[in-house]
Amino acid sequence: MAKKKTARSARRAASTRTSRSKRGGESGAPRKRTATSAKKKRAATGASTNGKPARAARRPRALRLRESQAARKARAGRILAKLRELYPDADCALRHASAYELLVATILSAQCTDERVNMVTPNLFRMYPDAKALAAASQEDLEAAIRSTGFYRNKAKNLLGMARKVCDEFGGEIPDSMDQLLTLPGVARKTANCVLGTWFGKNVGIVVDTHVGRLAQRLGLLRTAKDDKDAVKIERDLMELFPEKDWTFLAHALIQHGRRVCAARKPKCSECVLAEDCPSAE
Numbered sequence: 001m002a003k004k005k006t007a008r009s010a011r012r013a014a015s016t017r018t019s020r021s022k023r024g025g026e027s028g029a030p031r032k033r034t035a036t037s038a039k040k041k042r043a044a045t046g047a048s049t050n051g052k053p054a055r056a057a058r059r060p061r062a063l064r065l066r067e068s069q070a071a072r073k074a075r076a077g078r079i080l081a082k083l084r085e086l087y088p089d090a091d092c093a094l095r096h097a098s099a100y101e102l103l104v105a106t107i108l109s110a111q112c113t114d115e116r117v118n119m120v121t122p123n124l125f126r127m128y129p130d131a132k133a134l135a136a137a138s139q140e141d142l143e144a145a146i147r148s149t150g151f152y153r154n155k156a157k158n159l160l161g162m163a164r165k166v167c168d169e170f171g172g173e174i175p176d177s178m179d180q181l182l183t184l185p186g187v188a189r190k191t192a193n194c195v196l197g198t199w200f201g202k203n204v205g206i207v208v209d210t211h212v213g214r215l216a217q218r219l220g221l222l223r224t225a226k227d228d229k230d231a232v233k234i235e236r237d238l239m240e241l242f243p244e245k246d247w248t249f250l251a252h253a254l255i256q257h258g259r260r261v262c263a264a265r266k267p268k269c270s271e272c273v274l275a276e277d278c279p280s281a282e
């Protein structure tokens with residue numbers, strides 16, 4: 001009798017354990033969804049805490065493709081052809097009428113929109129129409145003239161240094177070689193590439209700004225650059241893929257496409273002509 005009772009209570013205990021574990025926690029109370037499982041569910045559905053699609057899910061992830069350099073080059077060729085069709089007149093959005101004006105505008109465009117720069121430069125070029133006039137400017141007056149472009153103290157210092165060096169060492173003319181341009185204060189490869197390609201028609205490199213970096217990564221065109229901020233490697237990766245004669249056009253076209261279609265936050269993949277060749281298309 002005692003044995004029977006023991007077996008019955010063992011069966012009862014086992015069935016209680018099973019039903020508790022089905023319901024949830026050890027206590028038998030329904031188990032709360034943990035932060036981790038909630039996070040996993042959101043990641044799977046693309047929902048955020050407020051019910052909208054999570055930001056990360058809305059942005060296409062830039063994929064690292066396992067593809068040969070030859071296949072990547074072929075894809076790059078198709079992308080270039082489509083960009084040519086879409087933006088046949090792609091050009092620099094900074095208004096300028098000389099190498100001097102383009103150089104000044106490009107220096108001002110750091111951390112500033114082209115629209116804002118275009119609002120500032122007409123007055124600036126009236127005040128300082130050439131490098132000689134700019135070299136004679138006072139830091140204070142220059143700062144006041146470019147203030148709305150941001151980082152105005154540093155930009156004014158660079159503009160003065162650039163203009164004085166151009167007058168002292170290059171006879172007042174903006175030099176047309178990469179090596180010489182890089183000796184000027186405030187001029188790095190991006191600015192030099194812009195002036196050389198846009199004004200002098202020399203394809204020495206590729207302008208890598210925030211749009212070019214982002215699109216190059218999303219389009220899976222990077223071989224050595226680890227992210228869209230590594231401008232030096234991005235430029236080198238792109239130069240390997242595209243013919244030299246197209247370097248200036250490519251940068252202008254990618255910038256336009258980045259502004260109109262492949263925006264940082266909400267790229268319009270459904271209306272993007274590059275989607276077929278884009279590993280990040282959604």
Ligand code: SF4
Pocket residue numbers: 060218219261262263267268269270272273274275278279280281282
């Ligand atoms: S499909 Fe077009 S818009 Fe979408 S990520 Fe690729 S390039 Fe950008």
